[in-house]
Amino acid sequence: MGKDLLQKITSLCKRRGFVFPSSEIYGGWEATYDFGPLGAEMLRNLRNLWWEEFVLKQQNIVGLDGAIISHPKVWEASGHTESFADAMVEDLVTNKRYRADHIIDEALGIVSDGYSLEEINKAIKDNNLKSPDGNELSEAKHFNQLVEVGIGTTESSKTTAYLRGETCQPIFYNFKLVKDTSRVKLPFGIAQIGKAFRNEIKVGPFFYRTREFEQMELEMYLHERDHEKYFEHFKKWSIEWLVSLGLREDKLRLRDQEFKERAHYNKVATDVEYEFPFGWKEFQGIHYRGNWDLSRHSEYSGVNMEVIDEETDEGFIPHIVEYSIGLNRLMFVLLFDAYAEIENRTVLKLDKRIAPFRVAVFPLLRNKPKLVKKAREVYESLVEAGFSVAWDDRGNIGKRYLSQDEIGTPSCVTVDFQTLEDDTVTIRDRDTTVQIRVDVRDLVSSI
Amino acid sequence: MGKDLLQKITSLCKRRGFVFPSSEIYGGWEATYDFGPLGAEMLRNLRNLWWEEFVLKQQNIVGLDGAIISHPKVWEASGHTESFADAMVEDLVTNKRYRADHIIDEALGIVSDGYSLEEINKAIKDNNLKSPDGNELSEAKHFNQLVEVGIGTTESSKTTAYLRGETCQPIFYNFKLVKDTSRVKLPFGIAQIGKAFRNEIKVGPFFYRTREFEQMELEMYLHERDHEKYFEHFKKWSIEWLVSLGLREDKLRLRDQEFKERAHYNKVATDVEYEFPFGWKEFQGIHYRGNWDLSRHSEYSGVNMEVIDEETDEGFIPHIVEYSIGLNRLMFVLLFDAYAEIENRTVLKLDKRIAPFRVAVFPLLRNKPKLVKKAREVYESLVEAGFSVAWDDRGNIGKRYLSQDEIGTPSCVTVDFQTLEDDTVTIRDRDTTVQIRVDVRDLVSSI
Numbered sequence: 001m002g003k004d005l006l007q008k009i010t011s012l013c014k015r016r017g018f019v020f021p022s023s024e025i026y027g028g029w030e031a032t033y034d035f036g037p038l039g040a041e042m043l044r045n046l047r048n049l050w051w052e053e054f055v056l057k058q059q060n061i062v063g064l065d066g067a068i069i070s071h072p073k074v075w076e077a078s079g080h081t082e083s084f085a086d087a088m089v090e091d092l093v094t095n096k097r098y099r100a101d102h103i104i105d106e107a108l109g110i111v112s113d114g115y116s117l118e119e120i121n122k123a124i125k126d127n128n129l130k131s132p133d134g135n136e137l138s139e140a141k142h143f144n145q146l147v148e149v150g151i152g153t154t155e156s157s158k159t160t161a162y163l164r165g166e167t168c169q170p171i172f173y174n175f176k177l178v179k180d181t182s183r184v185k186l187p188f189g190i191a192q193i194g195k196a197f198r199n200e201i202k203v204g205p206f207f208y209r210t211r212e213f214e215q216m217e218l219e220m221y222l223h224e225r226d227h228e229k230y231f232e233h234f235k236k237w238s239i240e241w242l243v244s245l246g247l248r249e250d251k252l253r254l255r256d257q258e259f260k261e262r263a264h265y266n267k268v269a270t271d272v273e274y275e276f277p278f279g280w281k282e283f284q285g286i287h288y289r290g291n292w293d294l295s296r297h298s299e300y301s302g303v304n305m306e307v308i309d310e311e312t313d314e315g316f317i318p319h320i321v322e323y324s325i326g327l328n329r330l331m332f333v334l335l336f337d338a339y340a341e342i343e344n345r346t347v348l349k350l351d352k353r354i355a356p357f358r359v360a361v362f363p364l365l366r367n368k369p370k371l372v373k374k375a376r377e378v379y380e381s382l383v384e385a386g387f388s389v390a391w392d393d394r395g396n397i398g399k400r401y402l403s404q405d406e407i408g409t410p411s412c413v414t415v416d417f418q419t420l421e422d423d424t425v426t427i428r429d430r431d432t433t434v435q436i437r438v439d440v441r442d443l444v445s446s447i
Numbered sequence: 448m449g450k451d452l453l454q455k456i457t458s459l460c461k462r463r464g465f466v467f468p469s470s471e472i473y474g475g476w477e478a479t480y481d482f483g484p485l486g487a488e489m490l491r492n493l494r495n496l497w498w499e500e501f502v503l504k505q506q507n508i509v510g511l512d513g514a515i516i517s518h519p520k521v522w523e524a525s526g527h528t529e530s531f532a533d534a535m536v537e538d539l540v541t542n543k544r545y546r547a548d549h550i551i552d553e554a555l556g557i558v559s560d561g562y563s564l565e566e567i568n569k570a571i572k573d574n575n576l577k578s579p580d581g582n583e584l585s586e587a588k589h590f591n592q593l594v595e596v597g598i599g600t601t602e603s604s605k606t607t608a609y610l611r612g613e614t615c616q617p618i619f620y621n622f623k624l625v626k627d628t629s630r631v632k633l634p635f636g637i638a639q640i641g642k643a644f645r646n647e648i649k650v651g652p653f654f655y656r657t658r659e660f661e662q663m664e665l666e667m668y669l670h671e672r673d674h675e676k677y678f679e680h681f682k683k684w685s686i687e688w689l690v691s692l693g694l695r696e697d698k699l700r701l702r703d704q705e706f707k708e709r710a711h712y713n714k715v716a717t718d719v720e721y722e723f724p725f726g727w728k729e730f731q732g733i734h735y736r737g738n739w740d741l742s743r744h745s746e747y748s749g750v751n752m753e754v755i756d757e758e759t760d761e762g763f764i765p766h767i768v769e770y771s772i773g774l775n776r777l778m779f780v781l782l783f784d785a786y787a788e789i790e791n792r793t794v795l796k797l798d799k800r801i802a803p804f805r806v807a808v809f810p811l812l813r814n815k816p817k818l819v820k821k822a823r824e825v826y827e828s829l830v831e832a833g834f835s836v837a838w839d840d841r842g843n844i845g846k847r848y849l850s851q852d853e854i855g856t857p858s859c860v861t862v863d864f865q866t867l868e869d870d871t872v873t874i875r876d877r878d879t880t881v882q883i884r885v886d887v888r889d890l891v892s893s894i
Contacts, residue, residue, distance in 0.1 A: 064483060064484065
């Protein structure tokens with residue numbers, strides 16, 4: 001049910017308020033999406049879970065919240081203004097543009113990422129490759145994916161800067177400030193959650209690849225000799241965390257990137273992939289970046305980025321192992337993994353810490369003031385206990401269950417006539433559909 | 448201690464890792480700041496507290512997480528491309544630029560925000576006003592504060608779009624999608640937290656006014672007849688919430704904006720101001736925007752934004768009362784409000800839900816393995832309980848207390864020799880400096 005499932009999830013996301021095409025009233029906008037009420041809650045839950053695991057629980061990892069627009073020199077030092085570029089080709093009839101490596105790989109079954117422009121043009125010519133619409137292709141050209149912004153108070157004084165193409169640069173250029181103010185010693189990590197932007201050529205499916213996206217990144221600073229240990233540790237840790245979120249382990253795999261696929265700063269790169277109905281796709285990466293980042297910032301800024309090796313008393317520039325996950329992609333993966341059709345039900349089997357609503361509360365009937373009043377009390381008590389709580393008093397109970405199943409609400413609490421007599425309610429479980437009856441006082445501990 | 452206090456807080460923020468000048472190794476960048484490890488935690492705490500109060504606890508308010516870059520037509524409809532402009536003047540010697548209204552207001556003690564260019568130029572000429580450096584000023588000009596971005600995959604195909612100048616626009620253009628998918632009825636609200644960008648002319652002090660900033664906004668959709676009720680409710684609610692965060696009520700005031708100060712979309716606007724050592728400054732606003740926003744988006748998109756009045760059965764375009772607070776400014780206010788010098792101590796009296804670290808754990812001596820091991824156990828148990836926990840084993844206990852006081856950590860727990868005998872620890876309170884001894888099993892409930 002490959003494309004079929006993509007359509008179903010796209011439809012569900014829009015119908016229930018997880019994800020909207022951005023600026024839809026103006027016909028949409030450039031592969032950009034807005035996250036609706038349920039999507040916003042889900043993203044918020046994922047950010048908090050990630051931060052708890054990767055920052056708060058780790059004594060040697062601290063957080064950062066850096067700017068989206070930094071000094072343009074940052075992107076010269078990082079190598080992005082020079083080489084953050086995908087070779088692209090244009091359909092000479094439709095003028096649609098495509099990543100050259102995608103055209104070549106699909107046609108020839110090879111991995112051409114990293115080919116020079118000459119190699120690309122030769123491969124296209126020698127094999128007489130066409131566009132997906134069957135038309136002639138242009139010569140391949142490089143295009144810089146960094147998004148330019150004009151900063152300054154008048155046209156004549158404007159400076160061109162860039163929206164960050166990856167969130168990690170503020171982590172690198174603030175290395176010394178963080179180290180000195182936090183008094184941390186190697187090995188230590190700096191983590192950050194935030195938006196990044198790229199003028200992507202090929203976008204989709206749905207919100208898998210977009211021009212505006214959110215990353216959760218952790219950069220571990222360490223001695224060169226420790227990089228393999230941390231690389232292995234990060235691979236293991238990342239899979240364990242994903243499985244703890246409820247992802248099916250057999251749908252996950254680690255895949256080492258080939259040399260030609262790797263970004264200019266990576267010495268070793270492993271992708272974490274998920275098996276979608278349309279194939280295995282990357283949504284996270286573990287990268288050994290060597291000491292590229294701090295060396296370059298040291299060179300371009302003139303600031304010494306060395307630390308002192310306590311054993312040899314010699315200065316060295318720390319190496320970096322990076323953990324980088326796309327927040328929106330993680331949500332995308334979780335929706336596919338959680339989606340199930342069971343008899344007449346569509347169910348999102350999301351972990352209870354991730355589901356937009358932790359619990360829903362229903363009065364059995366909406367036209368009985370005593371039931372509604374009691375249900376409101378139950379609702380309020382759950383809100384006070386810190387839960388995200390849905391309220392529904394429309395239609396019959398069966399329809400309300402179906403409605404909550406579709407958005408992944410783990411538990412539904414119904415206030416009925418018996419509640420008014422003995423202060424008990426029913427709790428219905430999303431996955432088993434089993435209902436149990438509990439005392440209202442035990443409600444919080446029961447869910 | 449006006450400027451003195453600003454200097455002290457600026458210094459503290461950098462020294463301890465709350466706020467760094469962005470891209471400092473490249474000489475800084477355009478009034479932009481990065482939030483260091485402690486600042487990132489503080490911002491995260493504030494986001495979560497705001498979301499809990501203004502979204503999770505409100506049955507008729509839902510969240511949204513919209514894009515930073517939307518269709519350019521959004522900003523035409525909003526009126527920003529036309530009138531989101533401050534009149535500015537230039538110092539003819541230094542070429543520094545200033546907001547014209549600030550020059551006039553300071554010199555003449557009036558409120559000129561809203562003056563036409565002619566009125567501004569007349570006021571400057573008639574009163575022979577000079578720049579802050581005492582030099583001649585240029586004619587006043589309008590400048591659009593929206594930050595332009597180039598979106599598209601090649602130079603020739605690039606479209607000019609804008610970084611959002613206020614977060615609320617995705618809330619407006621998604622009005623119908625949210626209403627229909629969430630099945631909410633008027634009055635209801637949509638809330639959002641996120642970044643916005645403006646090419647500000649006058650920036651500072653410190654990170655009070657910056658080009659990149661984060662807003663927390665709530666737009667309440669309602670019938671015109673309800674706007675006064677909600678406006679009053681929002682004023683009361685916002686002050687109550689600020690006071691619940693520990694802000695001193697006598698440092699807060701509501702100030703109604705005069706007609707000429709108001710943005711083009713506001714019918715009524717009240718600022719929430721804080722009394723800094725350098726004067727009363729706005730950090731939050733309550734605005735009655737009429738039906739400007741939905742009317743304009745309706746007009747520019749051709750999409751009908753009307754809802755049906757259940758009483759009269761007639762369609763109408765909802766009106767909006769807005770609650771808008773600057774997240775970074777809220778942090779700025781809280782730092783000033785919490786800062787105290789008591790005898791030899793510098794103390795940030797931050798609410799325990801806001802302080803970067805909820806608790807710190809110390810082994811009495813770092814060279815006693817048994818003490819360190821036990822302290823690690825205590826540290827781990829507090830981390831597991833969900834607290835943000837600092838660890839310090841350097842210097843003497845007195846210095847560690849001073850160090851934690853300065854960053855606002857409410858409680859310090861020390862593991863000493865007695866702990867090894869009877870499993871009790873000391874808890875030292877930041878504000879009273881009183882130490883009590885408690886059983887390790889009661890630690891979580893004691894703090």
